[in-house]
Amino acid sequence: MTAVVRTIPAATEWVQRQRAEGKSIGLVPTMGALHEGHLSLVRRARQTCGRVIASVFINPLQFGPGEDYQRYPRDFDRDLSLLEREQVDAVFHPETAEIYPSPPLISVCAGNLGETLCGASRPGHFNGVTTVVAKLFHIIPADRAFFGQKDAQQLAVIRSMVRDLNFPITIEACPTVREPDGLAMSSRNAYLSPGERSNATILYRALQRAREMIQSGTRDAPNVEAKMREMIQSAPGAELDYARVVDRDTLAGLREIDKEVLVAVAVQFGKTRLIDNMIVAP
C-alpha cells in the first residue's frame, strides 16, 4: 500500500512513524511526469533504505518567466500508479500553497555554481532548486535522497548545499537512463515533434564523440568543446546553448583534461530545451 500524503504535518508524521519502527528513509524528489529514470531512482532507494517516499511537486520557483511551468506535464494518477507498481511506501504530493503559503523572504542561494552552464540561460533556476530541496529535506528528514546524474549541475549544486550547510543527509546519484537510440530520458522529451525527436540524438552522439576524443588522448578541453559545437550546430533544428568540459564538482571551465571531467551539453529544439552529460576519465 502506497500512502498519499498531501500536507506538511502529515509528511512529517509519516516520517516519525517510520523512524519509530526503526526504519531508514529514502527520499526521491520528483516533479512528476515520471519515466524510467525516476523509477530507477526509486528502485535504488528500495535497495538501500527501509522505507521509500517519493515527492511529486512541480516547483514554480525553479521556472523562469516564459519557461514551461504552465505546460509542464501533469498526470498524478499515472505517476501514482507507476510508484505503486514500484512499491513506494509513500508519495508526498502537496498543493503549491502548502509549500509556498506566501513568497519566501529567505531562500537558499546557489551562488556561482548556479550561474554557469544551465544557470546562464536560466537565471534564478538553481536558487529555486536549492530552496525547494532544502524545504523538502526539512519536511521529510530522510537518511538518503536520490537524484539522477542526468541533471548533473543540479546534482553538483545539491551536493554542495548539503556539504556547505551541513544537512544531515546522504545524496546518492543514479546513472542516466537512456532510450535505445541513446537519448537521455526526460519528462520534456514529450514536447518533441517526431522530427525533433529523431534529431535529438545529437546530444548523445556529441557526448560519445567527446568521450572518444578524451579516451584516445585529447587533453585540450576547448578542442573537445569545439568538436561538440560543430556536431550540434550541423544537426537540423538544433540550437546550441552550450557544449562544455568542466570540473565535476566546481563546474569551472578547464583548459587541460588531467582528471575525471564533466562533459555537458544543452540544446534547444524549437521550444524544448534538452540537456545531457557524461563523466569521462582521461
Add this chain to the structure above:
Amino acid sequence: MTAVVRTIPAATEWVQRQRAEGKSIGLVPTMGALHEGHLSLVRRARQTCGRVIASVFINPLQFGPGEDYQRYPRDFDRDLSLLEREQVDAVFHPETAEIYPSPPLISVCAGNLGETLCGASRPGHFNGVTTVVAKLFHIIPADRAFFGQKDAQQLAVIRSMVRDLNFPITIEACPTVREPDGLAMSSRNAYLSPGERSNATILYRALQRAREMIQSGTRDAPNVEAKMREMIQSAPGAELDYARVVDRDTLAGLREIDKEVLVAVAVQFGKTRLIDNMIVAP
C-alpha cells in the same frame, strides 16, 4: 558536568545520545563574550528543555570588511565557567575551520529582510547570520533555539528563515536585559570609553520617548522617528545610523501606527556600533 564539544560529529553524537534518553533539546547560539542577556537565554532554555547546549562561535561570515571580527572579545574560559555555573549540559565550541573548511559555495540569503535597518550599513551581515544558523540547526537538531529580542532584526530574519525553509525547530525570543541605567546589555559595550558609556543611554531614552508618544496617542510614524533622531543627534559623540518605526515581522516602514510596531535604533559611538529596540503597542 558541562561537556565541551569541538567537532561536528561530536556535536551530532551528543544530540543523538540525549534523544536516545528521550530528552528534548534547547540550543542557545552565541558568539561568546557572554553577559546577563545570554545567561537569561540559557535559564529560559533550562526551564523548557530537558537538555541545553550553548554554542560559542564567532562567525566570520557575518562581519564585513573593516568591522570588528579581529578585535571581537574572546575569552572561552570565562564563557565556559559562566555556562557551567548555569548548569548548561554541553557547549559547542568549534574552530573556524571546522565550520568553514572552505568558503561556502551555497548560502542562505536573507533577501530584503536583511537589507533594511542594520543591513543597509552592514551589507551581507544577515546572509552570514542565516548561513551559520542554518548550519548550526543541522549540526545540532534541537527542538528549540533561543535568541534575544535585543537583536530584533536577526530574530525577524531567523523566524522567517525557519518558516520559509520549514526548519523543524521552534524559535523562542527572550526579553532584552538592561543595565540599571537602561543600556541594553551587549558584548560590544566593552568597547565604550567611560564617556561614551555614559552617553550611550541615549538609545534607551529615545526608545522610551517613542513609546510614550505612541502610548499617548501619536499615530504618525515619521513624527516619532523625527523625535528619536533629534534626541540622538543632540547626544554628545552619538552618530545616528537609523531610528525607525517598522512592521515587527516584515521590518517594512510605516506611516500610520495602527498595530504593535518595532521601534529600533542604531547609533555609532566612535568605533562602536550599538543597537536597541522596543516592541510597542498603540
